Amino acid sequence: MLHPSPSSELLTTRPVSPDDLEVALRLLDDADRWLMSVSIDEAAGLLAGAPALLLLAGDRPRGIILSDWPHETVAWLRLLALSGGVSTTRAIDTLLPPFHQTLRARGVAHIYTACADPGDSWAMAALRNAGYTHDTDVIVYEKVRMNVPTQGNPTVRVRAATVGDIPAILAVDTRCFSVEWRKDDVQISLALHETPRFLVVEENLEVVGYAFVTIHHEGRLVHLVRIAVLPDRQHRGIGARLLYEVVSYATAIGAQRLTLNTQAYNRNARRLYEWFGFRRTGDRQIILRRDL
Numbered sequence: 001m002l003h004p005s006p007s008s009e010l011l012t013t014r015p016v017s018p019d020d021l022e023v024a025l026r027l028l029d030d031a032d033r034w035l036m037s038v039s040i041d042e043a044a045g046l047l048a049g050a051p052a053l054l055l056l057a058g059d060r061p062r063g064i065i066l067s068d069w070p071h072e073t074v075a076w077l078r079l080l081a082l083s084g085g086v087s088t089t090r091a092i093d094t095l096l097p098p099f100h101q102t103l104r105a106r107g108v109a110h111i112y113t114a115c116a117d118p119g120d121s122w123a124m125a126a127l128r129n130a131g132y133t134h135d136t137d138v139i140v141y142e143k144v145r146m147n148v149p150t151q152g153n154p155t156v157r158v159r160a161a162t163v164g165d166i167p168a169i170l171a172v173d174t175r176c177f178s179v180e181w182r183k184d185d186v187q188i189s190l191a192l193h194e195t196p197r198f199l200v201v202e203e204n205l206e207v208v209g210y211a212f213v214t215i216h217h218e219g220r221l222v223h224l225v226r227i228a229v230l231p232d233r234q235h236r237g238i239g240a241r242l243l244y245e246v247v248s249y250a251t252a253i254g255a256q257r258l259t260l261n262t263q264a265y266n267r268n269a270r271r272l273y274e275w276f277g278f279r280r281t282g283d284r285q286i287i288l289r290r291d292l
Helices: 018-030 040-046 088-105 121-129 163-176 185-194 238-252 267-275
Strands: 011-015 031-036 052-057 060-067 074-083 110-116 133-143 157-160 197-203 206-216 221-229 257-263 279-291
Touching (some): 011 088, 018 031, 018 052, 031 121, 040 074, 060 088, 074 088, 163 206, 221 238, 238 267, 257 279
Parallel strands (some): 074 110
């Protein structure tokens, strides 16, 4: 049976349900354009109830759009995938209005997304045409020689984080980051249980900072996911102490590279990383934003 070309069929949307997991995974296999900033497993978890829409050409799925769980007034577009034959412009024009309406109904005022440069150029162009604007760049750094310029502040205590530290860690996060970059209690709890090294730093028995890492390629690469110190405790060697502990961990497990990402505007952090021997890789993510 012959079907009309997707380029001429009526495009519609419908909300994704938890029963659509197999459909969504098939779409990812078939897609020839995708913007994706989560793993397959993370996307599967989000499909259990995070804002998501299927794009249909007739009755056949031709695309999917998915955000993460809204946090305060912010959400991140985590997945956009389209199958062959569907015009990018038509797909975006069909998907975004109901997707934005779904987010607004959940209290979201700002939607962000991260695009790799240049791999996601198709998505950047389409989203910019739909009103998304440049917010900042995220710069990638790496360190291949594990020497350090300092061991940081020797008077503070660095220890492994526990579940009981979560409220203090969230308080640090709130004071250190604008809302779009903050982590919630679920993310911190998962990191505590799943990452190999999660540290807090205490001063006078108060948690004033934290850091955690992931490991990849059988331990050859360590990625510093997060490092933060309360603003009123900065410039006292506490961040340097945390970074020293991270480098020491990477050295202890025999890692060949230590990587991290940071916002282009975070000049204080960039100075610390560069002092510790991190160098820009040339890779970057372009962060787009749309106010709803």
